[in-house]
Amino acid sequence: MSPLTLSTFVVGSMVGAGVFSLPGTFAEQTGVFGSAIAWLVAGTGMLMLALVFHQLARRRPTLDAGVYSYARAGFGRYLGFLSAFGYWASACAGNVFYWVFIMSTIGAVVPVLGEGNTPLAVAISSVGLWVFFLLIRRGTREAAAVNRIVSVAKVLPIVVFVALCLFAFDPAVFAANLSGGTDLPLFEQVRGTLLLTVFAFIGVEGASAYSRHARRRKDVGRATVLGFLSVLAIFLSVTIVSFGILPREQIAQLQQPSMAGVLEAVVGPWGAAFIGVALIVAVLGAYLSWTLMAAEVLLVAARDGDLPRVFARTNDKDVPVGALLMSTMLVQVLLVVVLFSSNAFDVALNLTSALALIPYFLTAAFGLRVAFADRRTPGAVTLWIVAVIATVYTGFLLYAAGGEYVLLALLILVPGTALFAFARRARGERVFAPWEWVLFVAALAGAVVTIVLIANGTISV
Numbered sequence: 001m002s003p004l005t006l007s008t009f010v011v012g013s014m015v016g017a018g019v020f021s022l023p024g025t026f027a028e029q030t031g032v033f034g035s036a037i038a039w040l041v042a043g044t045g046m047l048m049l050a051l052v053f054h055q056l057a058r059r060r061p062t063l064d065a066g067v068y069s070y071a072r073a074g075f076g077r078y079l080g081f082l083s084a085f086g087y088w089a090s091a092c093a094g095n096v097f098y099w100v101f102i103m104s105t106i107g108a109v110v111p112v113l114g115e116g117n118t119p120l121a122v123a124i125s126s127v128g129l130w131v132f133f134l135l136i137r138r139g140t141r142e143a144a145a146v147n148r149i150v151s152v153a154k155v156l157p158i159v160v161f162v163a164l165c166l167f168a169f170d171p172a173v174f175a176a177n178l179s180g181g182t183d184l185p186l187f188e189q190v191r192g193t194l195l196l197t198v199f200a201f202i203g204v205e206g207a208s209a210y211s212r213h214a215r216r217r218k219d220v221g222r223a224t225v226l227g228f229l230s231v232l233a234i235f236l237s238v239t240i241v242s243f244g245i246l247p248r249e250q251i252a253q254l255q256q257p258s259m260a261g262v263l264e265a266v267v268g269p270w271g272a273a274f275i276g277v278a279l280i281v282a283v284l285g286a287y288l289s290w291t292l293m294a295a296e297v298l299l300v301a302a303r304d305g306d307l308p309r310v311f312a313r314t315n316d317k318d319v320p321v322g323a324l325l326m327s328t329m330l331v332q333v334l335l336v337v338v339l340f341s342s343n344a345f346d347v348a349l350n351l352t353s354a355l356a357l358i359p360y361f362l363t364a365a366f367g368l369r370v371a372f373a374d375r376r377t378p379g380a381v382t383l384w385i386v387a388v389i390a391t392v393y394t395g396f397l398l399y400a401a402g403g404e405y406v407l408l409a410l411l412i413l414v415p416g417t418a419l420f421a422f423a424r425r426a427r428g429e430r431v432f433a434p435w436e437w438v439l440f441v442a443a444l445a446g447a448v449v450t451i452v453l454i455a456n457g458t459i460s461v
Helices: 003-014 018-027 032-059 067-075 077-107 119-137 140-167 171-176 186-194 197-201 218-242 248-252 258-267 269-303 321-338 344-373 380-400 403-426 434-455
Strands: none
Touching (some): 018 032, 018 197, 032 344, 032 380, 067 077, 067 344, 077 321, 077 434, 119 321, 140 258, 248 258, 258 269
């Protein structure tokens, strides 16, 4: 894959449903100043993580599938497995969120689809799920080509939105929205919006996940930084220009996706329809990117012996069919669960963030280890700086995600350990190192506590 194609995996995985909700979501918390500061802080933190991926791709070019191999190389097989399995589960939970979001968007026009959790909505989502499965089975290169086209197709409407808003920009409205007009101190406004950026930035590792397909390994780091900066510019532009169209209070009250309401105020009803179509294209594109990356991580983990060999199976098109089938089946099961969950939408969204932040934190921490190991080489100080900032930032986000969702993540990671144990036994190797036993027992205890908290109603799903 070329650097451009690798960059589209970053853009394709990050630009999904979240960008279309940014105006209303930020307006609920703050105004122009708070939004700009939040994007500056979040953008800096995630840029440091992107630079860690860039440095690791250059300094450890033999490590494939990014978040998995970095955790494994830095902290052992079991944490590497947890990183891979958690990342895969995050992708699957996110894909369920995407299907529910698409159906709920269409449901505004077709009421029988409801909030995306009706039997008809789940049935249509299931058909789409298996259509994508068959598309990806045809070949990684073909799917990557589709992803490249879709990435361009979903960015263009956002560029049109920004251009039209700039044309209709009202300086007086923008000036009135500068402070936010809330009673909360600016710090509290920024903190509230900072947590909103977590889900938006998931996918920064898109190029790293597909590193084995790169023409040159150094292209992976470049594609990561280029893709991230492009997406950050998109997010920041969409948020800020909206404050020049409507008062903050009106933006905050817009129905999601709030971009539709903002553009409708500029050009009329066709603007809302335009954003609705763009949203569906964007979400389907993000779904394709996440499906590809999730299967790739499982494939590399299976090849390293940390998952059963069935997940290492590929077809003549180099598609990891075993991992792809498992991913598709899990999403199908979770879609059925949506029918019986009263809070599936929010749980899927927050669980996706919590599961993804664990591999991010381990990647940043591995960057610290590499900086120490390579301390006598040129550029080691730069890696130290970016790795320290990335580790602190991802650690903060993991804390801010809330203990509830970290505990729920254990209900996925602990049972998944059975696959790790099976794979290790099949190779005639011991399952855990002594310190890994301590980690597993602690995770098992956390999972038991989570079950008790769900049973007594403390945690609601």
